[in-house]
Amino acid sequence: MQHETVRLAGREADGYVIPLGPVNLVAVVTDAGMVGCGAFDVDALEKFGYPAARVKPAGGASSIETVDDLLRGEIKGANRHAGERGVVVGMTGREALERL
Numbered sequence: 001m002q003h004e005t006v007r008l009a010g011r012e013a014d015g016y017v018i019p020l021g022p023v024n025l026v027a028v029v030t031d032a033g034m035v036g037c038g039a040f041d042v043d044a045l046e047k048f049g050y051p052a053a054r055v056k057p058a059g060g061a062s063s064i065e066t067v068d069d070l071l072r073g074e075i076k077g078a079n080r081h082a083g084e085r086g087v088v089v090g091m092t093g094r095e096a097l098e099r100l
Contacts, residue, residue, distance in 0.1 A: 004067055008098055015067035026064045028071070028093070033082055033100035035075070035093045037064035046079035051100055053078035055093045071097070 002017040006028050018025040027036035033051030036042075042052040055073030057064055064070050071094040078087045078096070086099040 006067060006071070006097070008094075013097060015070070017065075017067060023063060024065050026067060026070050028067060028097055030097060030100045033085065035070060035096050035100070037070060037073075038076070042077055042079045042082070046081060049081060051079065051081035051085055051087070053082045053087050053093075053096050053100075055096075058092075 004015045006013040006015045013028050013030040015028045025037060025039055027034050035053045035055060038054050038056060040054050042054050045052040053075050054077050055064060055070055056076040057069060058072045058074055064073055073093045075087060075089050075091050075096050087096040
């Protein structure tokens with residue numbers, strides 16, 4: 001597993017890349033929620049009251065492989081708790097993390 005610090009406006013978050021054979025599981029976690037690749041079930045996290053969103057790759061890429069890919073990616077789904085914090089479909093992963 002790879003860990004890196006992600007700098008947001010006025011704070012930091014934790015980025016994680018977990019290799020799973022031919023793909024990576026990628027997420028960035030703040031003190032209030034997370035944005036992850038499409039493998040995350042944000043609806044299941046909603047049941048725990050946890051704000052979460054998932055991204056799709058930007059620019060025609062086939063998958064999210066790095067934390068940078070996730071930050072540039074486009075939000076394709078968010079649970080109710082993330083929506084209440086201003087996360088909406090179409091914003092970038094970085095924009096969503098700024099709200100979480």
